Amino acid sequence: MADAPGLMEPAEEIAYETRCAEGAIWTGTRLLIGVIAMAFAGVGFAYFYLRSVNSEGLWRPHGQTAPLLLGTEIAGAALVGAILQSYGLFRLRRGLDLDWSVATWATAGAGVLGCGLQIWELTRLGFQPGQSGYASLFVAWGPLSAALLLVGAYWSETLAARALRMKSAVAGDGGLSASQLPRARLFRASAEGAAYFWWFITTVSVLFWLLFYIV
Amino acid sequence: MAISATASAGLGQTGGPAPGAASPARGSRLNVGTAFAGAVLGYLFGHWLGNAIVSGDLYEVAFNTSTNNVAIFLALLFGVVGWLAGIGALNYPIAKIMGKEAPAEIPEEGWARFLKFTLDHKVVGIQYVVGVLMFFFTGGLIAMAIRTELLNPTSHIFGPNIYIQLVSEHGSIMMMMATSIVVGPLGNFLVPLMIGSRRMAFPRVEALSFWVFISGLMVILTAFPLGGFQTGWTGYAPLQEQSSGGMDSYLMGFGVIGTGMILAGFNMAVSIITYRAPGMRWSRLPIFAWSMLGTAGLLTLATPVLFAGVYMGALDRTAQTALFVNAHGGSSFLWENLFWFFGHPEVYIMALPGFGIAAELLPVFTRKPLFAYRVGAAGMIGVGLLSFFVWQHHLFQSGINPDMRPMFMLTTELISIPTGFIYLVGMGTLWRAKIRLELPMLFVLALYFNFLFGGITGVYLSDVPINVQVHGSFFVMAHFHYTIMGGLVFAFFGGLYYWLPRMTGSMMNETLGRIHFWMMFIFFNLTFFPLFIVGLLGMPRRVFEYAPRLQTLNDISSISSYLLGFSFVVFTINLVWTQFISPKPAPPNPWNSKGLEWTMPTPLPFHNFSRIPVILSDPYRYGEPDALPVADFGEIAAATSSTHEGLAGAQPTSSGTEEV
Numbered sequence: 001m002a003d004a005p006g007l008m009e010p011a012e013e014i015a016y017e018t019r020c021a022e023g024a025i026w027t028g029t030r031l032l033i034g035v036i037a038m039a040f041a042g043v044g045f046a047y048f049y050l051r052s053v054n055s056e057g058l059w060r061p062h063g064q065t066a067p068l069l070l071g072t073e074i075a076g077a078a079l080v081g082a083i084l085q086s087y088g089l090f091r092l093r094r095g096l097d098l099d100w101s102v103a104t105w106a107t108a109g110a111g112v113l114g115c116g117l118q119i120w121e122l123t124r125l126g127f128q129p130g131q132s133g134y135a136s137l138f139v140a141w142g143p144l145s146a147a148l149l150l151v152g153a154y155w156s157e158t159l160a161a162r163a164l165r166m167k168s169a170v171a172g173d174g175g176l177s178a179s180q181l182p183r184a185r186l187f188r189a190s191a192e193g194a195a196y197f198w199w200f201i202t203t204v205s206v207l208f209w210l211l212f213y214i215v
Numbered sequence: 216m217a218i219s220a221t222a223s224a225g226l227g228q229t230g231g232p233a234p235g236a237a238s239p240a241r242g243s244r245l246n247v248g249t250a251f252a253g254a255v256l257g258y259l260f261g262h263w264l265g266n267a268i269v270s271g272d273l274y275e276v277a278f279n280t281s282t283n284n285v286a287i288f289l290a291l292l293f294g295v296v297g298w299l300a301g302i303g304a305l306n307y308p309i310a311k312i313m314g315k316e317a318p319a320e321i322p323e324e325g326w327a328r329f330l331k332f333t334l335d336h337k338v339v340g341i342q343y344v345v346g347v348l349m350f351f352f353t354g355g356l357i358a359m360a361i362r363t364e365l366l367n368p369t370s371h372i373f374g375p376n377i378y379i380q381l382v383s384e385h386g387s388i389m390m391m392m393a394t395s396i397v398v399g400p401l402g403n404f405l406v407p408l409m410i411g412s413r414r415m416a417f418p419r420v421e422a423l424s425f426w427v428f429i430s431g432l433m434v435i436l437t438a439f440p441l442g443g444f445q446t447g448w449t450g451y452a453p454l455q456e457q458s459s460g461g462m463d464s465y466l467m468g469f470g471v472i473g474t475g476m477i478l479a480g481f482n483m484a485v486s487i488i489t490y491r492a493p494g495m496r497w498s499r500l501p502i503f504a505w506s507m508l509g510t511a512g513l514l515t516l517a518t519p520v521l522f523a524g525v526y527m528g529a530l531d532r533t534a535q536t537a538l539f540v541n542a543h544g545g546s547s548f549l550w551e552n553l554f555w556f557f558g559h560p561e562v563y564i565m566a567l568p569g570f571g572i573a574a575e576l577l578p579v580f581t582r583k584p585l586f587a588y589r590v591g592a593a594g595m596i597g598v599g600l601l602s603f604f605v606w607q608h609h610l611f612q613s614g615i616n617p618d619m620r621p622m623f624m625l626t627t628e629l630i631s632i633p634t635g636f637i638y639l640v641g642m643g644t645l646w647r648a649k650i651r652l653e654l655p656m657l658f659v660l661a662l663y664f665n666f667l668f669g670g671i672t673g674v675y676l677s678d679v680p681i682n683v684q685v686h687g688s689f690f691v692m693a694h695f696h697y698t699i700m701g702g703l704v705f706a707f708f709g710g711l712y713y714w715l716p717r718m719t720g721s722m723m724n725e726t727l728g729r730i731h732f733w734m735m736f737i738f739f740n741l742t743f744f745p746l747f748i749v750g751l752l753g754m755p756r757r758v759f760e761y762a763p764r765l766q767t768l769n770d771i772s773s774i775s776s777y778l779l780g781f782s783f784v785v786f787t788i789n790l791v792w793t794q795f796i797s798p799k800p801a802p803p804n805p806w807n808s809k810g811l812e813w814t815m816p817t818p819l820p821f822h823n824f825s826r827i828p829v830i831l832s833d834p835y836r837y838g839e840p841d842a843l844p845v846a847d848f849g850e851i852a853a854a855t856s857s858t859h860e861g862l863a864g865a866q867p868t869s870s871g872t873e874e875v
Binding site: 007010013016017020021023024026027028031032034035036038039040041042043045046049050053054055056058059060061128129130131132133134135136137139140144154157158160161162163164165166183 | 311312313314315316412413416417477481484485486488489490493515516517519520522523524526527530531534535536537538540541542543544545546548549552553556822825826827
């Protein structure tokens with residue numbers, strides 16, 4: 001490690017490493033979704049396991065249900081986030097950087113709102129955590145759901161803030177949507193990943209909304 | 216190759232800072248000292264907060280609250296956060312909120328860089344070597360305490376409560392260590408070199424995984440002053456609910472280690488898929504990298520389920536949920552399912568890297584191509600996939616529907632087929648070979664010898680009738696020590712002797728190494744083989760007393776364990792003497808290997824490769840005079856870049872970088 005910090009790279013190598021980094025974002029997004037999906041699969045397994053075992057007849061006595069309206073709003077926030085992020089990406093691909101920025105800030109807001117509602121809901125439950133299998137599992141799922149929404153909001157917010165800082169640097173090269181600078185290409189790869197991730201959040205939110213509020 | 220060249224920041228990861236990047240200097244002042252300070256402050260804050268929440272009085276400073284699980288959990292949680300903040304791991308995630316680009320790392324010289332949050336995969340690899348050895352020696356000392364208690368069937372040193380605490384701590388520490396013993400040190404150091412990359416895909420994630428891993432050791436050790444935990448490493452409910460404050464350390468420790476494992480696996484998988492050099496087809500990928508890919512897949516997909524399990528356990532102990540409490544609508548078997556859904560793939564998280572090392576070293580010391588390379592790679596992936604379908608064999612005695620047993624018996628026996636593939640790749644390579652019995656090769660041969668016992672007894676254990684007889688006995692204990700220590704740990708030390716000259720530029724002492732090997736091999740077998748017999752004779756695990764007729768076998772095991780422990784003293788002396796006190800410079804390629812990792816100068820350049828290599832063949836073409844070199848580093852690449860396999864012809868695809 002005694003060589004100079006800077007590396008003299010031919011243009012092909014820079015282009016090659018940029019493609020590798022884009023691929024890493026693409027693959028990393030899918031793998032991250034896999035990781036989180038497995039954690040939520042653990043919760044889903046617990047739902048069906050406790051429900052089928054129904055220990056002492058205490059899976060869900062008296063049809064306990066968390067506040068439906070709040071739950072619907074939380075799932076709705078996730079859905080709105082996904083739609084906004086995807087719409088923003090759609091506009092970015094057409095060169096409308098400002099539209100993407102507005103949509104992404106709004107997505108981050110939807111994520112924070114959903115997270116806040118989820119935390120608030122946990123204070124408004126009509127049951128105690130250890131009252132039943134359902135009650136226990138709902139109390140376990142709530143913070144995970146809030147954390148997932150917060151991760152989505154963080155991803156969107158950091159992208160939007162990064163876009164603000166990059167704006168002048170890429171302005172002469174076609175802007176965020178068209179610049180071929182490595183940082184702009186990686187930014188777009190990350191924006192695409194964020195949209196994909198938001199659909200994953202929505203899928204999880206809606207599936208567990210069905211399990212906890214509707215079924 | 217293009218003539219024009221520009222000074223590159225390596226996409227903002229190394230070299231000069233990218234515009235708008237966070238200042239690199241700010242993070243560079245942080246080191247392990249500030250991390251400790253952060254951990255202590257975080258611990259104190261968390262403890263105060265936990266007491267405040269429980270007491271309802273924010274100004275009351277409570278102490279002596281060993282039964283306040285909220286305070287313990289929050290203290291440990293904030294302690295870990297403080298540790299990470301103190302080392303600088305949180306600088307960039309916070310800077311990102313303000314839209315800053317990745318800060319660049321300025322390469323550092325000297326020892327100080329090993330005490331910092333660094334983005335150089337080579338430094339992280341060496342940090343991991345030290346980290347896993349710390350884990351290993353801590354767990355090993357506890358193991359000798361356990362064997363000391365078992366010297367006599369009725370006279371006691373520790374008593375039942377301390378004994379079970381020692382057993383639980385030993386198991387947990389060793390399992391935590393074993394999940395990272397190869398992926399961490401050797402995987403992080405070697406994989407980029409083997410695949411022809413200048414870096415890992417996510418260097419911050421890589422560095423974070425190490426500092427999270429180290430904090431896991433500290434967390435699990437806090438169990439001792441908190442009263443330990445009595446569940447063994449498996450943490451079964453309902454004992455989990457009843458255990459003292461040390462159980463909080465267990466749950467938090469596995470949560471923290473699990474996070475580190477996910478991070479390490481995530482980064483490893485993405486790096487191998489996307490950062491392979493041009494020409495590095497899947498069929499040319501070194502077999503060690505295949506084993507890392509299989510292991511990374513298991514780490515990323517199995518560990519989140521463990522995370523969900525320990526999270527639920529933590530809620531049961533703090534938020535008064537009843538997920539594992541049968542009387543309130545939960546189920547203690549839920550924990551067993553979640554734990555073993557992770558726990559059995561974990562066995563292969565520990566087995567695959569060992570076989571990867573063995574298969575990588577065999578061609579070097581037999582001077583033959585690796586036998587049935589594709590079968591070996593397929594076996595590794597097959598083992599990984601099947602490992603998700605066997606977990607219920609751990610519940611044969613735990614009240615599952617008896618009709619389910621044959622199915623899981625079958626899936627468990629099926630997994631011996633791809634495992635057999637991997638084993639036969641080794642045997643096929645050894646067949647009619649002129650074996651060079653150099654030090655690393657001795658460890659590889661020992662792995663195959665030991666694993667034969669561990670693997671075959673594993674097939675016995677998968678059969679329900681035998682499982683019913685020996686479940687919970689020392690037979691099971693001997694079985695998994697033969698697979699994990701006899702397989703993985705032997706492979707790790709073989710790999711360390713083999714690759715340390717590459718990592719540090721210094722050779723280990725051969726004589727001391729051979730003394731280490733023979734002591735380790737002989738006394739490992741004398742320690743654990745008698746335990747098969749005492750297990751079959753009915754001696755249960757985790758019990759501090761036993762039938763007097765079993766004393767002789769237990770004494771053989773205990774005395775051998777001390778000598779086994781002494782073999783690691785020999786290793787440590789060798790390591791310290793040859794790497795720190797009197798380093799002997801290693802030749803550029805001491806084993807005459809064809810591996811890509813041996814083609815670079817010593818010390819390794821910061822960016823690994825001054826030019827990205829173009830891979831021309833796999834690294835196992837021993838005894839083939841007309842074989843192409845493994846890679847081209849310049850001139851040929853320039854000539855071929857516009858033809859078939861140069862950089863210009865390489866395109867990353869959805870499955871990674873492949874040639875057009």
